[in-house]
Amino acid sequence: MQRVCVVGAGVIGSLYAAHLAQVAEVSVLTRREEHARALGEQGLRVSGKSDFVAGIAATSNVERLPDFELAILATKATELGEAAARLEGRFPRATLMTVQNGLGAEEIVRRLGAWPIVSAVTFMSGTRHGDAHVEYVLDTETWLGPYEETPLETVQEIAGLLVRAGLKARTLADVRPAQWSKLIFNATVNGVAALTRLPHDDHFADRDEPWQLGHLIHGLVDEGKQIAGAAGVPLQDDPWEMNVLATRRGSAHYPSMLEDVEARRPTELELINGSLVREARRAGVKAPLHEALYALVHARQSAYLPVAVEA
């Protein structure tokens, strides 16, 4: 795999593109032509955990994309369908990798083509400082696994490429335990942050007093575990421990769902919280807290979105 296309140059897409450009030919497909032009003219600067400027071939026109063996679909979950549709009927020999939050990204891609799919979860994070500058904040792992019939060797090859590029990656035979751990963590932390306007800070782990938020977080995580159990998915990590660890990092993180509601953008609610409550209903597990959180964030969005987002 010498040629990689990164679709979507937000924080995660930019981190993949810049690092991979050190070891492969990287093209970036952006939504805005202005964004592609900035990348082409200035290169893509990474600061923080890494510090370099990568030369990047970028375009907003799928017709002008060079061929590639791997596409990393790194858009937000809300934009995945539209992004994948741009690849429909093209690049038949490519493998496509999804890294979206929540569940269902692979199914969205599958509906648009027969490409082999690699299912990934990333714990990296960063901050966007402009079209051509991303700060690498958490240099944590990407976990990759096969989807459907994709050979494990393909997954290992991609993981090797990421590691050579200076990123952290781990191959898993089944990525769902990791995906679900992150799903439960994200549904809980993103949902509560979006409603309370709190960054992911100490409040989320505090359980000393009965009125503290940690009790609710713990209850939401417990419900999530019961849903995972009923769906037959063992968890890779305990989402409560993930929560406690994250709040102890020192610098409070602003979950994307909080940033989205503050900016009056559509959130990833459907693929995160929506997926989780639908899994609960399918498995016949009661999930009153996650149902409540989902309904509240749904209503929160309807306070600013012109048309109600329907599940």
Next chain:
Amino acid sequence: MQRVCVVGAGVIGSLYAAHLAQVAEVSVLTRREEHARALGEQGLRVSGKSDFVAGIAATSNVERLPDFELAILATKATELGEAAARLEGRFPRATLMTVQNGLGAEEIVRRLGAWPIVSAVTFMSGTRHGDAHVEYVLDTETWLGPYEETPLETVQEIAGLLVRAGLKARTLADVRPAQWSKLIFNATVNGVAALTRLPHDDHFADRDEPWQLGHLIHGLVDEGKQIAGAAGVPLQDDPWEMNVLATRRGSAHYPSMLEDVEARRPTELELINGSLVREARRAGVKAPLHEALYALVHARQSAYLPVAVEA
């Protein structure tokens, strides 16, 4: 009862003061001297359902208050303790009437003096247009009942005075069924509005689709009814019906808790949602939805209040 003091000239206090000034000598005790001066100079204008200007004797100095037979404590629940403390050791022959949202207002007053207390719930609402102008929006009833040993005749006398003043009032032997109906309604509607930033509109009654907010509202009301049942309080009105009726009024109402969080003020959370969850714990009733709502609004406040509000 010819002399009435209204403590706190917010919307509700202003509506009582202006109307009662038509049939009694009314004094108003304000927090800010500037507010008292505006009332003294301009009189108190009521628009909307009533339309007149009332001459009002107002002061921010309790030493200058003329004597009275009745004081209506019309501050927000969060300011009641401070307001009642200003009357401590004074006006021993007066009856004090509380009209705060939630539970516990009477206890707060009792701790500061042995006055007879009348317990009231009001469904009036209005909009403040300045220190000396209030718009009367909903001309609904005030329900009054005795607290502890207060004679029912005293309550009836006050109700009669309110009716002569052009307001709607009803005497009840026990006001708790009305207080609890409003408590459950307010805990639910105010809490959900504060988190979602939605005014109290159709969303709160919609239950056609599984993701709609009406299901959560109904679930919160059901929990509230179970708590009331366990506390031995029959409900005067069904809070779900109150909710549906209110959303059909046409003009969406901005619940005070939503206005408070938008203005970064302390909310009435403790006397409303806090009271309800503490009643649930006392009665041994599980109330996961109200516990969640309470924790979320509590956390929402802690995102802007300099010091965490502790229960």
